Amino acid sequence: MIELAILGILKESELHGYELKKHLRRVLGPLSNVSFGSLYPALNRLERQGAVAVVAVDEGAARAVPPMTGSFAGEAAAFRARRLVTRGPRNKKVYGITAAGEARLAELMADPAEDERSFGMKLAFFRWCDRPTRLHLLERRRSSLRARLEETRRAVGTRGNDDPYVRALMEHDTESTMHDIAWINRLIASEEQAGEERATEPTGGQP
Amino acid sequence: MIELAILGILKESELHGYELKKHLRRVLGPLSNVSFGSLYPALNRLERQGAVAVVAVDEGAARAVPPMTGSFAGEAAAFRARRLVTRGPRNKKVYGITAAGEARLAELMADPAEDERSFGMKLAFFRWCDRPTRLHLLERRRSSLRARLEETRRAVGTRGNDDPYVRALMEHDTESTMHDIAWINRLIASEEQAGEERATEPTGGQP
DNA sequence: CGGCGATATATCGGGCCGATAGATTGAGTC
C-alpha cells in the first residue's frame, strides 16, 4: 500500500508531492517505484481522510498573490480560468502528517494483508513501531515464506510439471525463499537480542 | 502480462477458465496467482482479438439443449432470461489457441517491458521459443538485474539512508539480486552449451 | 531571448485484484 509509504515518509519531514516521490525512491529503492499516477490520488485520498494536511503553499503563490491586493488576486484567478484549466501556477503544496495520520500509519503497519511487496515497505518503516509489533510482523512474514516454500515443493512433485524451465524456476524460487527465511531469522534474532539487553534494567521481567 | 500466461497454457491443451486457473497456479506457482477478476476479462479480450476461440460448450448445455428440440432450447433461454441475468447454466466454455494467438504469444515473449514479474512467466514458457530468443531474454534480464544492483548500491551510499532497517532491506536486496544474477548466468551457460553441442553437426557455423 | 531540462501538479484509460454473486453438480446423510 502506497498510503503506508506516504505516511511513513511524511512522519519524518514535511514535503510536497515531487519531493515525496524522490524520498520514496531513495528509501524503497528498487521496491515499488511509486508513480505520480498513484501518488497524487493517494495524497488526495489521505487528505480527505484527514491523515495528511497541506501545511503551506509556496513560492508561486507568493508571486501571484502579493500581500493586500485582493483585486490582483482576482485577476490572477481570471487569468488562470481563461487558460482552459484551473490548475494553479507552481503551487508546491507541502503536506504534513496529522495525529489521525499517525494512528492510521500504526494501523496499516500492524494489521492487514501480506502481499509480498508490503512487507518490504513495512520493514523500511520499522523505526516507527515498537519491538512487539516488529517481532509480530517478522514472524508473520516467516510463516508466509514457509507456506510458499511448501507450496512450491508440492508443485515440483506434481505430475505435468516436467518441463526443465518450469523446474528451474521452481528450484530457484525454493532457494530464494530459503535465503529469505534465513534473513528473517537473523532479523528476529537481533530484535530479540536487543530486547533482552534492554530487559536487564530496573523494571524486571522474567529472570 | 496475464495474456502471455493464458496463451502459454492454452498452447499445451484446450481448457476452460476454471481449469486454466488451476494450471496457471501449478505452472507459475507462487508467482502471480491469477484471480478470476483478471482471468475472465482477459479471456474475453483475447477472444475479441481472435487469439483464442471457444472450442466447445460442454455438459450443462448438453442437458439443457438435447438434440432436435428447438422449442425446448427456446424455453430454456426464456427461463434463463427470467432469472434477471442471462448467465448460462454451467456453460464450461472450453478455449483453444488460434494461429493468431500463437503469433501473439511469440510477440509477447520476444519484445516488451520487463516488469520483474513478467520474466518469471516468460521463463515458464521458454519451451515455446527458440534458443536465440531465450538467450536474448536471459541477457536482457541480466542487464536489468545489474542495473538494479547498481541503483541499490548507490542508494546505500546516499546520505539520509542511515536507518538500520532500511539498510538491512538494501543489503538483502543486493544479496538477492546477486544470487539472481548468478542463477541467470548458469541458465545462459547451459543454454549456450546446448547450442554448441547442436552446432557440431552438418550445417557448420564458425569453427 | 529562445530553447531545454528539471521541477511541479494533475488526469485518463486500462489492467489487475479481492470480494461478491449466481448457478449447477456430486457426494454424503437421514
Place this chain on the structure above:
DNA sequence: GACTCAATCTATCGGCCCGATATATCGCCG
C-alpha cells in the same frame, strides 16, 4: 427421495495502481 454442503464454474463491480500525457513554471546556457 429430500436435504444439505462443498466444490465447480462463469462473471461483474469497485478500487487501486501504473504509464502516458497535459500543462505550466523555473533556472541555466549560449
